[in-house]
Amino acid sequence: SQQGEEDPQALSIQEGENATMNCSYKTSINNLQWYRQNSGRGLVHLILIRSNEREKHSGRLRVTLDTSKKSSSLLITASRAADTASYFCATEPGGSEKLVFGKGMKLTVNP
């Protein structure tokens, strides 16, 4: 079963624009992670935000976490064609140690 649900499911933007993806989850968490997956490849970890953090930055990535709303957002600034990929959020439901992924969001950045 999916714990996180990304929104929107697909997004197409122009190079240089910002891309925002949202993730909602159902149970309490210790941390939330974001991953990206290029077509036909394995997943690559982007960023981990802990439940006691509200915002985190890594390069062009900005992640926010609102535990009261059980939601997170991933912002990619100044997007590039190479950012074209699927993006997934992942959490451990109920504080368990298994990481459960959402269905993902497909981002297309047009040159």
Next chain:
Amino acid sequence: GAGVSQTPSNKVTEKGKYVELRCDPISGHTALYWYRQSLGQGPEFLIYFQGTGAADDSGLPNDRFFAVRPEGSVSTLKIQRTERGDSAVYLCASSPSPAGELFFGEGSRLTVL
């Protein structure tokens, strides 16, 4: 190697056959996860090992699926009496700690004819 290695990268088999998929995690990583991913979907959790023991196998769909990690390093996912619905990409990931950052392999694509 430096990353998680999965073999084979592609496996085509016939319905009813037995299949083994291997995962070689990053050296020193105690946590190892197996996921299954169908086209257009997110990874579906199958099983998680901490060391040699299966800490959580709640995602295994039925008793045709089994996984082992006898020495706390390499893991093998075993599928008996394969069905066409088992066709998917099977992903393995390892982590230095439970529920921390996962390092994924490139996956094993299984096609059951």
